[in-house]
Structures are given as C-alpha cells and as structure tokens.
Amino acid sequence: MTNRLEMNRRQFVVTTAAVGGGMAMGFALPASAVVLPEPWKTPPAAAGSEINAWIVIAPDDTITIRVGQTEIGTGTITAMPMIVCEELECDWSKVNAEYASGNRSLRENNVYGRMSIGGSASVTQSRPFLQAAGANARERLKMAAAAEWNVPVTEITAVKSVLTHTPTGRKLRYGQVAAKAVPMRLEKDPVIKHPSQFNFLGKENDKAKRFDTPLKVNGSAVFGIDVKVPGAVVAAVKVAPVFGAKVKSFDAAGAKARPGVIDVIEMGKDKKHSAATFASQLNNGVAVIANTYWQARTALDAMAIEWDEGDLAKISTASHTRETLAALDKPGGAVANKVGDAVAALKDARRTVEAVYETPFIDHAMMEPINATASVTADKVEVWVSTQNPISVIDVAAEESGMSKDKIFCNTTFIGGGFGRRGVSDDVRQAVFLSKTLNRPVKVMWSREETLRHGTFRPTAAAKFKAGLDAEGFINAMHVTYAGHSSVVWRGAALGNGVDDKNKIDANQLRGIRDIDYALPNFLLEWHPVQTHVPTGAWRGPGVNQNAFMYESFIDECCVAGGKDPLAMRRNLLRNAKDPGWLKVLNEVAEKSKWGKPMPKGSAQGMAMTIDHGTITAAVVEVSVSQGGEVKVHTLDMAFDIGHVFYKDAIIAQIEGGTAMGLSSALYEELTLRNGRIVEGNFDDYRLVRIDEMPQVNVHFGGLTGGDKVTGVGEPSTVIVPPAVANAIFRATGKRVRSTPFKNLDLSWS
Amino acid sequence: MITLNVNGKNYNVDVTPDTPLLWTLRDNMGMTGTKYGCGISECGACTVHVNGQAKRSCVTPAGSVVGAQITTIEGLSADSSHPVQKAWIELDVPQCGYCQSGMIMATAALLARKPKPTDADIDKTITNICRCGTYQRIRAAIHLAAKNTKS
Ligand code: FES
Ligand code: FES
Numbered sequence: 001m002t003n004r005l006e007m008n009r010r011q012f013v014v015t016t017a018a019v020g021g022g023m024a025m026g027f028a029l030p031a032s033a034v035v036l037p038e039p040w041k042t043p044p045a046a047a048g049s050e051i052n053a054w055i056v057i058a059p060d061d062t063i064t065i066r067v068g069q070t071e072i073g074t075g076t077i078t079a080m081p082m083i084v085c086e087e088l089e090c091d092w093s094k095v096n097a098e099y100a101s102g103n104r105s106l107r108e109n110n111v112y113g114r115m116s117i118g119g120s121a122s123v124t125q126s127r128p129f130l131q132a133a134g135a136n137a138r139e140r141l142k143m144a145a146a147a148e149w150n151v152p153v154t155e156i157t158a159v160k161s162v163l164t165h166t167p168t169g170r171k172l173r174y175g176q177v178a179a180k181a182v183p184m185r186l187e188k189d190p191v192i193k194h195p196s197q198f199n200f201l202g203k204e205n206d207k208a209k210r211f212d213t214p215l216k217v218n219g220s221a222v223f224g225i226d227v228k229v230p231g232a233v234v235a236a237v238k239v240a241p242v243f244g245a246k247v248k249s250f251d252a253a254g255a256k257a258r259p260g261v262i263d264v265i266e267m268g269k270d271k272k273h274s275a276a277t278f279a280s281q282l283n284n285g286v287a288v289i290a291n292t293y294w295q296a297r298t299a300l301d302a303m304a305i306e307w308d309e310g311d312l313a314k315i316s317t318a319s320h321t322r323e324t325l326a327a328l329d330k331p332g333g334a335v336a337n338k339v340g341d342a343v344a345a346l347k348d349a350r351r352t353v354e355a356v357y358e359t360p361f362i363d364h365a366m367m368e369p370i371n372a373t374a375s376v377t378a379d380k381v382e383v384w385v386s387t388q389n390p391i392s393v394i395d396v397a398a399e400e401s402g403m404s405k406d407k408i409f410c411n412t413t414f415i416g417g418g419f420g421r422r423g424v425s426d427d428v429r430q431a432v433f434l435s436k437t438l439n440r441p442v443k444v445m446w447s448r449e450e451t452l453r454h455g456t457f458r459p460t461a462a463a464k465f466k467a468g469l470d471a472e473g474f475i476n477a478m479h480v481t482y483a484g485h486s487s488v489v490w491r492g493a494a495l496g497n498g499v500d501d502k503n504k505i506d507a508n509q510l511r512g513i514r515d516i517d518y519a520l521p522n523f524l525l526e527w528h529p530v531q532t533h534v535p536t537g538a539w540r541g542p543g544v545n546q547n548a549f550m551y552e553s554f555i556d557e558c559c560v561a562g563g564k565d566p567l568a569m570r571r572n573l574l575r576n577a578k579d580p581g582w583l584k585v586l587n588e589v590a591e592k593s594k595w596g597k598p599m600p601k602g603s604a605q606g607m608a609m610t611i612d613h614g615t616i617t618a619a620v621v622e623v624s625v626s627q628g629g630e631v632k633v634h635t636l637d638m639a640f641d642i643g644h645v646f647y648k649d650a651i652i653a654q655i656e657g658g659t660a661m662g663l664s665s666a667l668y669e670e671l672t673l674r675n676g677r678i679v680e681g682n683f684d685d686y687r688l689v690r691i692d693e694m695p696q697v698n699v700h701f702g703g704l705t706g707g708d709k710v711t712g713v714g715e716p717s718t719v720i721v722p723p724a725v726a727n728a729i730f731r732a733t734g735k736r737v738r739s740t741p742f743k744n745l746d747l748s749w750s
Numbered sequence: 751m752i753t754l755n756v757n758g759k760n761y762n763v764d765v766t767p768d769t770p771l772l773w774t775l776r777d778n779m780g781m782t783g784t785k786y787g788c789g790i791s792e793c794g795a796c797t798v799h800v801n802g803q804a805k806r807s808c809v810t811p812a813g814s815v816v817g818a819q820i821t822t823i824e825g826l827s828a829d830s831s832h833p834v835q836k837a838w839i840e841l842d843v844p845q846c847g848y849c850q851s852g853m854i855m856a857t858a859a860l861l862a863r864k865p866k867p868t869d870a871d872i873d874k875t876i877t878n879i880c881r882c883g884t885y886q887r888i889r890a891a892i893h894l895a896a897k898n899t900k901s
Contacts, residue, residue, distance in 0.1 A: 073846030073882050209842060216847030217835045219783015219823035223848060226782035234777070259766075292777035294769050367787050367795060367848040367881045416785070416848030417881050448788045649842060653887070657845055660883025683792035683879060692873035694885035 035077060035211045037220040039099050040384070040411035049178040051140060053100070053111045054084060054133040057178035061161050063090050066100040068112040068126060071212055072388060072415045072422075073657075074714055075650035078211045082647060083127055086200045087134030087192060090174060091161040097211050099412055106394060106405055127710060131192040137181070139190050144180035145172050195644040195710060202645040210650070212414070224386035224413045225371045225445065232373060232441035233262055235434050236296035239285030239454060240307050242676035243533050246284050248306040255288050255303045260295030264288050264303075265437055267430060280396050280424040282433055283454075289438065293445050312533050313676040320460065320673060321358070324530050327483035328356065328464045333526030336482075336505045337514045340522035342468075345477035349468025353561045356464045357550035358739040360670040361457045361678075364539060365686060368416020369451040374431035375441035380407045381432060386415040389423040396425035400432040419661070420538035421455055449681040456537025457671060459485035460530075461509070461546050465554040468522070473562025474572050475555075477522035484509060485532050512547030512610050512719065517582050518555075518573035534673070540661060541715035544612045545722075549666070549740060552608040552723035557736065566607045566727070567595055581616045581641035585609065585703035592700045593620035593637035599732075602627065602749070606728025608720055614711035616641045616703070619720040621695070623728035629748035633663060633695040633725055639702060640716055643709025648701075655717040656697045662721030663695070664688045668741050687743075752816050756781070757825025767813020771805075772796045774812040775822060783823035783851050787879065794878025797852040797859075798822050804859035823851040826858060834858045837895035845882035852878050857892050866896050 048058035056064040065084050071077035081097045100112040138158050145163040146153040149170060157164050161174040195201075215221035240246060252264040268282035286305055290296035346352060372385040374397070381401045387393050393410040401408075415422060427444060434442040446454070461484030468477035486506040505527050507514070514525055539545060559569045567590050574582045586609055589595070595605060602625055609618035619638045625631050636659050645651060668687040672679045680686040697717075726737040733749040754761050754771075756779065763778045770789075775781045775798070787795030789808045796808040799821035826832050830839070834857050837843075844850045853876070860867055860875045867875070872892055880888070 213839050213842050213844055214830060216844035216850050217838045217854060218830045219851045221847055292773065294773040365881055415846060417846045653845060656886045657883035660885055682790055683788050684790060688879050688881065690879060691876050691885040691888060697886055
C-alpha cells in the first residue's frame with residue numbers, strides 16, 4: 001500500500017497523519033448525552049480513536065462527529081453529522097455531536113473548512129467535505145477489518161457500524177477496529193455518493209430527533225449570556241446613540257459610589273479603524289463594571305453622559321428618505337443588468353405602468369441580546385460567545401488583544417438567534433478590551449435597547465419601476481432604478497468587499513431583481529448607492545428580503561394593468577427559463593393552494609415567487625382584511641426547489657419559522673431615525689408577530705428538481721411572505737401596498 | 751438579604767428587594783434557564799411560576815415574592831418528564847431555543863388552569879415572542895401536552 005497523501009486537497013486525512021498519529025484526541029459520551037449543555041466543551045468519558053478531524057470512534061461503537069458550523073436553531077448540530085453518517089454507514093442511534101475547534105482549524109490549515117454560518121449555506125457548502133470525511137473513515141475502517149482477517153478489502157461491506165466479510169459472513173463492529181483504522185492510508189480518495197444514491201438522508205433519518213432539543217426544554221443549554229467564568233465581572237455598556245459620535249463627559253464618580261460597582265471605563269476613545277472593520281470596531285462609549293448585571297445596568301442608566309454628536313445628529317428618517325428618493329431620479333446609475341433597449345421600448349409601449357417602492361432599516365431582533373465574555377491573560381485570550389462566525393471572533397480578539405491568532409480560543413455557546421447579526425464580533429471586541437484593561441475576565445452585556453439600537457441593520461432601499469406592456473397585456477420592457485446602501489459593506493467603505501468594484505454594483509443587494517429568470521426582452525437595472533452613517537449588514541435573505549417585496553408587488557401591478565391572472569403572467573414570464581425549477585415550483589404551489597378559488601369579500605389569495613441562494617420559491621397566501629383595515633394572514637402555501645430533501649423536519653421548521661419573521665417584517669418592523677439615532681428600543685415599539693398572528697404554513701415538496709442541485713432553505717420563506725401578503729391585500733381591498741411595514745398604511749375599505 | 755423559595759428550596763440571597771427576580775435568579779442564584787429578552791414584560795422569555803401562576807420575572811421585584819413558591823424551568827420536573835416538556839421533545843419545537851423556557855413555563859401554567867385549552871385560549875394566553883417563529887409547533891405541542899395529561 002502506497003502512502004499517497006494529497007496534503008492540500010484533503011486536509012482531514014492530513015490531520016490524522018500529521019497531528020495526532022491518531023489516538024485519543026477525541027472522546028465520546030454515552031449516546032444519551034448526545035450534545036453537552038456547554039457545547040464547546042470536549043465530552044468526558046471513554047477515549048476513542050480519531051479517524052480523521054471529524055470522526056472519533058469509541059470501543060463501544062459510540063461515534064462523535066465534530067460540527068464546524070455552530071447551531072443557531074437551524075438544526076446544523078444534527079444535520080451535519082447526518083451527512084457524515086450517510087457515507088460512514090454508521091448506526092445513527094450511537095452518534096454524538098460536538099463543535100469542531102475553530103482554534104484547531106486555524107492551526108491545522110483550515111481543516112474544518114467553512115465555519116461561519118449564513119446564506120442558507122451550511123448544508124450546501126459543507127456537504128461535499130462532510131461526505132468525504134465520512135467516506136474516508138468508512139474505507140479506512142474496511143481496510144482495518146481486511147487487515148485483521150487478511151482478506152481483500154473489496155470483500156468487505158459496511159452497514160450500520162458493522163463490517164462484514166461477505167464470503168464468510170464474519171463480522172466486526174466499528175468500535176473493534178477503530179484504533180487499527182487510524183494509521184490506515186488510502187491510495188485515493190473514495191468517490192462520494194450523489195444525492196440520488198442516499199439511503200439515510202431524506203429517508204431513514206426522517207424520524208430522527210434533533211440533538212439539541214432535550215437541552216432546550218429544561219433550561220440547561222448554555223447560551224452566551226449564561227456563561228459562568230470564575231472571577232468574571234459584568235459590564236453594562238452604552239455607546240454613542242448617534243453612530244460615530246463621541247463621548248464628551250460622564251459622571252464616573254457617581255456611578256462608582258453605587259453598590260457593587262467596581263469601575264467605569266471609557267471604550268474606544270481614540271480608536272481608529274479601517275472602514276472594512278467599521279461594524280466590528282470599538283465604538284466610543286462607556287462601560288460600568290459591577291459584580292452583577294443589575295448593579296451595572298442600574299448604575300449605567302442613572303449615569304449622566306454627554307455626547308459630542310455634531311452634524312450627524314441632524315439626520316432623520318425624513319432626510320435619509322429624501323436623499324434616497326432623490327437618487328432614484330438621478331441619471332446614469334451603474335448598470336447592473338441590460339437586455340435589449342428598455343428605454344426605447346418604453347417610449348414605444350402601448351401602455352406603461354410605473355411605481356416607486358420603499359423599504360426601511362430593520363433589526364434582527366434575535367431573542368438573546370448581544371453579549372460576550374472574554375478572559376485575557378499573559379499567554380492567551382479565551383472568548384465565550386454566541387457567534388455565527390468563530391473565525392471573526394478570533395480575528396477581532398487577536399487584533400484587539402495584540403496577540404497572535406493561535407493564542408485565541410473561541411468557545412462557541414448555544415446561540416439565541418442571529419439571522420445575520422452575530423457575525424462581526426463587535427461584542428467580542430468590547431469584552432477583550434475590557435478584560436485586558438481590567439486584567440480579569442469580563443462578561444459584556446447589552447440591554448435589549450442597546451441591542452436594538454446598535455445592530456448591523458438591514459439597509460433601506462427604494463426602487464422605481466417602469467414597465468411597458470404589449471398588445472396582449474404581457475410585459476415586454478422593464479426599467480428599474482434602485483437606490484440603496486450595500487448590505488455587505490459598512491459606512492466609510494464606498495463599495496468594496498463582495499462588491500463588483502469594476503461596475504460599482506452591489507450584486508448581493510440587488511438579488512431578487514437581477515437574478516430572476518423572467519423573460520423580459522428589454523430590461524435595464526440601474527443602481528445608485530446611497531451612503532448612510534447607520535451601520536448595515538446582512539439580514540436573513542440579504543437584498544432579496546426587500547427586493548422580492550418590491551419586484552413581485554410590481555409584477556402584480558402589471559398583472560392588474562394588463563388584465564392578466566398572476567399565474568398566467570408568471571408562466572408567460574418564465575417561458576424561456578433555463579432552470580425547470582421555476583415552473584415546477586410555480587405549478588406546484590398553484591395546484592396545492594387551489595389558486596384562483598373563490599374567496600369571500602375582504603379576503604383574497606396573493607402570489608409571489610423569487611430565488612434566494614439558488615433556492616427557487618413560490619408562495620400563495622390567504623389573507624383577510626377587516627373593513628377597518630386590520631390584516632390577518634390565514635395560510636401560507638409554499639413550494640421550493642432545493643434539489644433534494646436531506647432532513648425533512650428541519651426543512652419544515654425553517655419554512656414555518658421564516659414565515660413568522662417575514663410576516664413581522666411585512667407588517668411591523670421598521671427602525672426610524674431621529675436626531676441621528678434610532679428611535680425604537682424594545683418590543684413595545686418594535687413589534688413582532690406572536691402566536692395569534694401565525695398563519696398555518698403548508699410546505700409542499702413537489703417542486704424539487706433533484707439532479708445535482710443542493711441548496712438551502714433558511715431564508716426563502718422569510719423573503720417571500722411580504723410580496724405574497726401585499727398582493728393579497730390588493731386583491732382583498734383594492735389598495736396597493738408600496739412600502740413596508742404595512743402597519744403604517746390605511747388599509748380600510750368599504 | 752432576603753429569603754426566596756425556589757423549586758422547593760429556601761435560598762438566602764444578598765439583593766436589594768427591588769432587584770428583579772430575573773436577575774436574582776440568574777446572577778445571584780446561578781439559575782440561568784430563565785432568560786432575559788426585553789426587561790419590560792413584552793417577550794415572556796423570563797416567565798416563571800409564582801404560586802403556580804405564570805409571572806414575568808423581569809418586572810417582578812425579588813422582595814415581592816418572599817414567602818411565595820417560585821418555580822423555574824430547572825424545577826418544572828427533575829428529568830424533563832413534565833407533559834409539556836415531553837410534547838416539546840416529541841415535536842422538536844425549539845429552534846435557537848432561547849425563548850423556549852418561557853414558552854414552556856407559560857404553557858405549563860395555562861394547562862394547570864385549563865387542561866384542554868382552545869386555540870383562542872392559546873392566542874390569548876401565550877403572548878411570548880419567538881423570533882425563530884416556532885409558533886406553529888408550539889400550538890401543536892400545547893394540544894399534544896393537553897392530550898397526554900391525565901386529568
Ligand atoms: S424579559 Fe421579561 S418579558 Fe421579556
Ligand atoms: S426558538 Fe429561537 S426565539 Fe424561540
């Protein structure tokens with residue numbers, strides 16, 4: 001057997017060889033424990049053999065599978081091991097999960113691959129290397145058994161953690177040969193299964209329960225806010241309410257005189273950061289340190305702080321909106337899409353339709369307020385945090401502490417929601433700064449108000465649509481002018497990072513308009529960037545979560561103007577669609593929702609479709625609007641194309657949950673600016689839907705196209721709800737909704 | 751120093767009487783299953799039982815519940831065997847899980863008072879916020895727990 005390792009291409013094999021020599025890097029638990037309440041800790045109990053960086057097998061057949069992406073509620077801590085299990089051919093009832101170490105990933109040349117989460121991409125991006133890790137281990141276990149019996153490896157099969165020598169029927173369990181598999185080397189990497197060959201994912205795993213649920217029904221799951229570090233003090237923090245403003249003065253002595261208060265520290269006094277790190281910089285503000293949060297919080301609330309706010313304090317929602325709308329009328333936007341000659345075609349069109357749509361800043365409003373705990377000592381930095389992005393934690397902690405990255409240890413806790421907010425590590429920077437300054441562990445806690453007012457918000461966006469209709473009433477020309485701020489770059493960076501610099505387009509922010517497969521012979525999409533002092537970032541379904549609303553509502557306007565049924569109009573628009581998923585998804589939802597069925601007065605169906613991270617989605621909602629204008633969404637039928645189903649229940653859960661979030665964003669969510677700062681502060685003025693407003697969600701699987709397609713489902717229902725509901729409202733009331741949130745609009749009818 | 755009875759045990763805690771029960775539980779007693787979401791009685795993440803009634807502990811001064819029987823998620827059952835917890839596991843209700851202690855405590859109090867709640871009862875009583883949007887499963891799990899509770 002030659003020992004032909006391909007060092008760069010298959011890191012997990014390298015790890016086994018180069019680092020551990022194999023034994024005892026991993027440990028396993030009895031199957032009942034599955035995931036530890038403190039998920040970053042290595043489970044104690046029986047030592048096992050580390051077959052590769054992902055997989056540890058104990059003599060009793062317990063298998064621990066390491067998960068690179070943190071569990072944020074989407075089911076990754078269960079779904080990722082399932083993917084490994086598919087290739088490993090192991091007994092699922094004996095699988096445990098633990099988080100992979102971000103520190104190890106850095107030390108070992110990115111062994112765990114992509115460790116941040118977002119963009120519905122956990123499954124999509126991790127699948128190939130998780131499968132490869134499982135296949136690699138399976139083949140080496142087979143080799144170990146072959147060596148044991150002195151037979152050719154081709155005579156061995158692996159099923160449910162049992163290796164069988166087919167000619168003789170002899171059997172060995174994985175746990176019996178795991179240690180011997182460690183030094184085994186493969187000549188070449190095994191070919192991984194195509195999704196159509198799966199026999200566990202999307203089939204046998206259907207009834208499998210999530211690993212984390214037991215910890216989340218008895219209060220034992222440890223979230224960042226729950227972390228207890230010996231000797232830690234608590235910091236309540238407040239940064240300048242006007243983004244970018246400075247501290248002028250504060251009454252430290254008064255605060256220090258209060259019970260339990262240990263210190264008062266100004267943060268970010270003379271800090272300068274590059275534009276690229278704006279969202280994660282140490283903003284200027286004040287921290288009150290005490291023994292308990294309540295002591296710190298009440299002292300901070302009572303403290304007089306004066307701010308130096310300058311001209312930024314003149315900015316309001318009105319001034320920002322004026323600027324945005326003015327940009328729509330500027331000539332010469334950067335061209336994002338161009339087909340045919342929309343401007344000329346519009347001049348010649350028999351009929352034109354025109355409308356302007358707007359969407360506000362909104363917050364992620366995840367239930368766990370922002371917090372982070374850090375301990376900076378002479379030789380290392382340890383961080384405990386609810387993070388979507390452990391690698392950013394390490395980057396920021398290294399930068400703030402001045403220590404090299406290999407000295408940073410990120411302990412990822414359970415996460416009380418993220419939705420795009422928990423990836424920039426501004427919280428971690430504060431904790432590291434304060435721990436370094438105080439020379440002891442510090443837990444930084446933001447109040448709900450601080451959390452809501454200092455997010456990385458979804459940017460505002462407005463769009464002006466002009467469509468030309470042909471003699472039959474179908475659309476043959478469309479001109480869209482778009483004005484907004486990028487959701488992937490922050491203040492100070494004009495257009496950079498993730499942005500098509502050459503053309504000055506933020507392609508990400510324009511998703512949901514520029515990537516729809518509608519056949520428009522003349523189409524022009526122009527972009528005008530609008531700068532703002534408000535920090536912005538990704539919010540579940542970036543770009544699409546506002547563009548699907550604006551675009552699909554406008555398509556509905558064209559249906560009305562052209563006298564076309566929305567289903568017929570979309571079928572026409574999809575006549576040239578290259579991806580068969582578009583029509584399949586549309587037809588599936590039309591059929592399952594009984595599109596076009598008669599509805600009582602004041603009630604209506606509404607239809608919308610879009611694409612997000614490769615997942616095509618179509619939805620039909622049923623809405624009733626009272627004569628007084630109160631909107632109630634009764635049902636949402638949704639079809640989608642993610643290619644294949646891997647873990648059905650988790651998919652349904654994501655679609656149900658995303659619907660609630662989409663509905664909140666449609667009906668209620670908005671952040672307003674007054675005197676340069678955010679007005680809303682808590683759930684009394686930033687309303688979210690509750691159980692009484694939750695529609696019945698019906699998830700339909702008939703839109704799947706299979707093949708090589710594998711995409712995610714974390715975001716699609718969130719982005720599809722606002723346009724579907726808006727279109728239903730029009731059909732119920734005759735009132736066209738051109739901005740969110742709908743609570744601001746008079747929807748009464750008679 | 752005040753004395754609180756939590757999950758059947760007496761604890762002497764060094765807080766001023768106006769300190770919210772939420773922070774007393776979390777910071778002074780180390781019971782972190784009860785969560786902070788808003789601090790103003792809007793979200794229900796901090797729901798506990800006081801003499802069997804659901805209470806939002808973020809706006810409940812510790813001093814006001816001296817002598818009362820306080821139950822937190824840690825004390826709802828010794829082994830996650832409460833019918834509500836079992837229904838939650840059965841239907842895999844939680845996503846991020848942060849709101850779920852409060853949801854479970856609110857539900858347990860509702861079922862104690864009303865063993866077979868209607869959808870309208872649920873709409874009126876379970877006013878907690880779940881940003882992950884697990885409401886559809888919560889409703890199903892409440893009905894399941896009601897079905898499985900021996901009356
Ligand atoms: S934290 Fe008490 S109701 Fe929200
Ligand atoms: S499960 Fe995440 S907030 Fe409810």
